[in-house]
């Protein structure tokens with residue numbers, strides 16, 4: 001994949017003002033004229049734009065300017081831009097963007113340009129002393145069956161120059177002391193284990209380092225999370241991979257911080273630099289990461305009950321993320337939840353959206369489906385998607401444990417039919433199917449026939465409306481309600497209020513959030529689905545779904561048999 005063909009590697013005569021104080025030779029690499037550039041850096045080092053022979057491995061990085069290290073050595077690492085105490089993150093983010101897009105060197109403009117290279121070179125030399133602390137072959141994987149994967153991971157993992165420099169910086173600044181092998185390699189990011197040996201000789205601290213990839217194909221499907229995120233617009237430049245991954249990393253960092261501040265079990269975000277995010281390792285003291293929920297093996301006599309408790313725990317977490325963090329995870333599944341000792345940990349929140357994102361509720365419905373499907377496969381008697389949806393978005397009700405779990409138990413008690421009979425199970429499936437295809441307006445602006453719905457409310461039939469829980473009493477007085485003063489506006493206030501109380505003082509959004517942008521968020525996030533279906537069409541659709549289900553049921557395994565099968569399988573895990 002990488003080319004070792006030298007193209008610009010002819011020895012330079014002398015270091016001119018725009019050239020570094022070392023020269024590059026195609027066969028021998030760097031020939032230092034001042035300090036030696038160590039082997040660790042030599043393979044890919046290239047600090048001058050006229051050299052294009054940089055080996056671009058790894059990371060899927062394919063930008064021609066991958067060797068540009070300017071932003072890596074920006075002073076932003078030092079000025080605590082990403083510390084919660086540093087104040088307005090939007091401002092610091094914008095400041096950073098300005099810095100990054102500036103053509104002039106960011107070091108004292110009075111200095112001759114040659115000093116810029118000196119400085120980069122000096123920094124590289126300084127960092128080089130840490131090179132041996134990046135030991136990617138030191139792989140820790142959860143189980144021996146993952147050995148193959150681990151081997152593959154090791155060979156796949158060759159860091160590009162920029163990433164390596166950032167990692168060395170992290171070591172130099174004492175964010176971590178060593179970086180080890182990959183915990184995970186994926187299409188969007190690699191996650192490495194790292195360890196910090198505190199200077200005071202205290203116990204070592206395990207950390208995780210997530211490195212986002214810059215290959216273009218990777219985040220193609222991220223479009224829908226950006227479109228409609230009006231505050232994201234100014235920052236998103238789809239033409240520039242590097243900027244994009246930086247944005248995703250920032251988004252994840254901020255979202256994690258919100259979750260963590262709300263006391264949700266998730267990795268504590270520690271440090272962010274460009275596309276590299278350092279966070280708490282969710283794992284044991286020796287650096288073994290907790291398994292994903294998908295790979296979790298529950299043990300004990302009461303495995304069934306444990307699964308049910310995890311399901312209830314997760315519904316509580318989802319409600320808390322929505323109500324307290326004002327976010328929707330948007331990629332929640334057994335792959336993005338870690339499990340340890342009866343507890344669930346939420347990870348991978350770079351695509352999480354504000355609850356006011358035009359598609360937030362659609363993403364939430366997807367999360368609910370994924371979660372429900374998974375727990376059902378574990379034999380849990382799950383609640384209907386619609387019930388879960390209402391539980392999460394209802395402004396009324398608790399947002400803390402243990403009250404959350406109690407509230408879920410209550411939902412079980414009051415549901416009309418339990419899942420004891422085949423009919424009840426079938427009914428649940430129909431209801432889920434209908435719900436999953438139903439149009440959900442995000443705000444009152446999107447309500448198709450406000451008049452008609454208002455009449456419904458007046459007649460006390462508001463519970464028929466799928467968006468009924470958006471209709472907090474204070475938000476909706478249907479008759480006087482103007483479309484532009486919808487739930488969204490109130491939600492905005494709540495966000496601000498919430499943010500000002502939170503320690504981070506910022507949101508997960510990435511730009512200034514100008515309110516005049518508010519309308520534009522609906523341009524592309526056009527409501528889809530069943531909006532234009534009238535009542536009869538809906539009824540027919542429901543009947544059709546019912547009919548299809550009835551057909552399917554004919555060759556269905558009876559519930560009791562299925563349950564037996566499921567519990568035998570889970571017992572195998574003991």
Ligand SMILES: Nc1ncnc2c1ncn2[C@@H]1O[C@H](COP(=O)(O)OP(=O)(O)OP(=O)(O)O)[C@@H](O)[C@H]1O
Pocket residue numbers: 183184185186187188189190191208210267279280281282283289290291292335336347348349
């Ligand atoms: N803080 C952490 N502690 C322990 N393990 C982690 C942590 N963060 C991530 N992991 C592990 O790394 C894996 C990938 O992380 P994550 O889900 O955040 O990346 P991703 O964006 O899904 O990347 P990709 O889509 O490329 O796989 C997780 O499934 C988990 O096993």
Ligand SMILES: [Mg+2]
Pocket residue numbers: 335336348
């Ligand atoms: Mg993931």
